[in-house]
Amino acid sequence: MSNFKSLPGFREFYPEDFAERRFLFQVWRQVARRFSFQEFDGPVLESLELFKAKSGDEIESQLFCFEDKGDREVSLRPELTPTLARMVAARANSLKRPIKWFSIGDNFRYERTQKGRLRCFTQLNADILGEAGPAAELELISLLIQLIQGFGLGQDDFFIRLSDRNLWMLYLEAQGFQEEAPKILEIVDKWERMPEEVAREKLSAIAGERGEGLQASITAFLKVGNLAELSAAFEAVSSGADVGEALQARVDDWSTLLDGFESMGLAGFVEMDLSIVRGLAYYTGFVFEAFDRAKSNRAIAGGGRYNNLIKKMGGPDMPAVGFGMGDVVLADILKERGIMPKFVDTVDAYMVIGGEAERAVALADANALRQSGFSVDYPFKNSGFGKQFKAASASGARVALIYGSEELEKGVVKLRDLNDRSEEDVPRERLMLALRDRLS
RNA sequence: GUGGUUAUAGCUCAGUUGGUUAGAGCACCGGUUUGUGGUAUCGGGGGUCGCGGGUUCGAAUCCCGUUAGCCACCCCA
Structure with a gap:
């Protein structure tokens, strides 16, 4: 510590x-x-005089004030x-x-x-x-x-x-x-x-x-x-x-x-x-x-x-x-009153990546999707699908994009809706549209 | 500025009349199932017990000081 x-x-x-x-x-x-x-x-920092002029000299005791390197009496603003x-x-x-x-x-x-x-x-x-x-x-x-x-x-x-x-x-x-x-x-x-x-x-x-x-x-x-x-x-x-x-x-x-x-x-x-x-x-x-x-x-x-x-x-x-x-x-x-919403910084999509070959494809899509305005996240290291789906859930993503060997072979991405658990194969060139539909 | 109160892991807390190497749950990291996610299982990291001094063979535990948090007063632009 x-x-x-x-x-x-x-x-x-x-x-x-x-x-x-x-x-x-x-x-x-x-x-x-x-x-x-x-x-x-x-400005966050002002001359001390500004605040004294408004509120009187007594205010100084409650101010965050000091002398700067140019010998100016200054204060962080209290209001x-x-x-x-x-x-x-x-x-x-x-x-x-x-x-x-x-x-x-x-x-x-x-x-x-x-x-x-x-x-x-x-x-x-x-x-x-x-x-x-x-x-x-x-x-x-x-x-x-x-x-x-x-x-x-x-x-x-x-x-x-x-x-x-x-x-x-x-x-x-x-x-x-x-x-x-x-x-x-x-x-x-x-x-x-x-x-x-x-x-x-x-x-x-x-x-x-x-x-x-x-x-x-x-x-x-x-x-x-x-x-x-x-x-x-x-x-x-x-x-x-x-x-x-x-x-x-x-x-x-x-x-x-x-x-x-x-x-x-x-x-x-x-x-x-x-x-x-x-x-x-x-x-x-x-x-x-x-x-x-x-x-x-x-x-x-x-x-x-x-x-x-x-x-x-x-x-x-x-x-x-x-x-x-x-x-x-x-x-x-x-x-x-319990009305402060609970917040998670969520993303639109989380990528599940099978291996090195699949990663190259996923990275290409990740960058393209991000440039188009989608928020996308993916794991840095290769790991089992189970672990990656856990990470996908934790990320708050609405959909998981699955880049596995089967998908790679077929030229598709499997789009899994993490809410209703439905899945569909989407050709890579249609990915952006399919994702937009799913998120709307 | 005045008074009260608290301080042990990132969080919530245990810790016996002072007695070996300070614990749990959650969280975090890693492994079990070589393609499917909230609640499974095993393991791991992480603490000079706020800090400093004192008493004692020995202090998280007792005493003093100090710092910080919380609460109230003062004040509130």
């Missing part, structure tokens, strides 16, 4: 593992293409969004809108590994840029739903929690907490994991003697599950600034979006759940996460609107919404 090991949090993909990976990517690409998203990619923002910003004026892009690539985070979290993971990223209205959210979230449905998961298996940082801002503003809102949202993000006393303490530190009332109003807001409950919640707190107009516009957006899901027949997948605010302050509107209904896993995917980021990264003012979906949690879920 070698003394060399792979680094912590980095995976190796043996052929059977890689087949699962390829399956995930295939489904992702197929579905993304159905939605007319275009695939792109960026794709800053790269995407830069790429879009660079050609913002010439890109046809809406911009619908996706990417499948490896990302790196220097963190302690645990279930569903590694140091190198693959993420599907999908973003829509240049559209400020909820049509973008509708398109993106319906893509997200089909991406998961593509693996055979349905309404009973997963759902989307839809929330809105705008509503939270308005709600807090209505209570006179406009400036304190970002800090309050940080607390809301951790609400479920935080004992009530701790929450009260923290809110009091921000809102003084109004902390207790704020805690009650947050608790009420978290229970909102539809638009009627939403307006009721606002009516109950209307003591601060008048947000009536902005609220109405926002409610209209919600209606448009929810109606859209209804039209698409996807309403059963989406739940209004204001407990999702997502920790990142750069989200500016709708935010959402996809969850296993069993809830035993981490979020399958998460995203939201980030209208200020492109400008912050040096680009023009451009609205954007996007999400990321990792391969680790998704693969875990598929395996838990």
Whole structure:
């Protein structure tokens, strides 16, 4: 055994593992293409500053960063969004809108590994840029739903929690907490994991003697599950600034979006759940996460609107919404439910070869068949027919092509169907056609 | 970063109160039937028992350290 090991949090993909990976990517690409998203990619290594610019200096502790030989501070990418923002910003004026892009690539985070979290993971990223209205959210979230449905998961298996940082801002503003809102949202993000006393303490530190009332109003807001409950919640707190107009516009957006899901027949997948605010302050509107209904896993995917980021990264003012979906949690879920297909790298035909004279003929056919697009395999060494048929079975081939002395004499190849065990002699010049028929 | 837990063959695991050369099943390779395949039979290769130190006449087994895996917290772009 070698003394060399792979680094912590980095995976190796043996052929059977890689087949699962390829399956995930295939489904992702197929579905993304159905939605007319275009695939792109960026550098895996970027300047450290790029990520700090988006997320702040604290991010460095979780980055795979180092100094390169040219004394540049660099980092493996922990996410794709800053790269995407830069790429879009660079050609913002010439890109046809809406911009619908996706990417499948490896990302790196220097963190302690645990279930569903590694140091190198693959993420599907999908973003829509240049559209400020909820049509973008509708398109993106319906893509997200089909991406998961593509693996055979349905309404009973997963759902989307839809929330809105705008509503939270308005709600807090209505209570006179406009400036304190970002800090309050940080607390809301951790609400479920935080004992009530701790929450009260923290809110009091921000809102003084109004902390207790704020805690009650947050608790009420978290229970909102539809638009009627939403307006009721606002009516109950209307003591601060008048947000009536902005609220109405926002409610209209919600209606448009929810109606859209209804039209698409996807309403059963989406739940209004204001407990999702997502920790990142750069989200500016709708935010959402996809969850296993069993809830035993981490979020399958998460995203939201980030209208200020492109400008912050040096680009023009451009609205954007996007999400990321990792391969680790998704693969875990598929395996838990036993719907990860078992894969064998199969071939169309496996050759059974009698001896040296027969081998010369078989090699000629093997090369010709391969050039024509068939996948063909054959044993390197001469051995008994019994052994070769075992190998043929193990290869997953649909048919065995038998090159024996009898066949050689007659100028034919015996074609054996390994499923129904039927056999037929085929003249060598007709082999390609016969094989095509048999495989179709 | 904090805490818990585990570590024996490629995989799943045995291994007695510390006692000779560390085992099994599966997988892999080879032979039995000199032209017919999932489950037959015989054989083979493969392990410094995660690594390092200590206790002991003797350590896979006991003690300490360390690394790695797993799990939870923190964080989650």
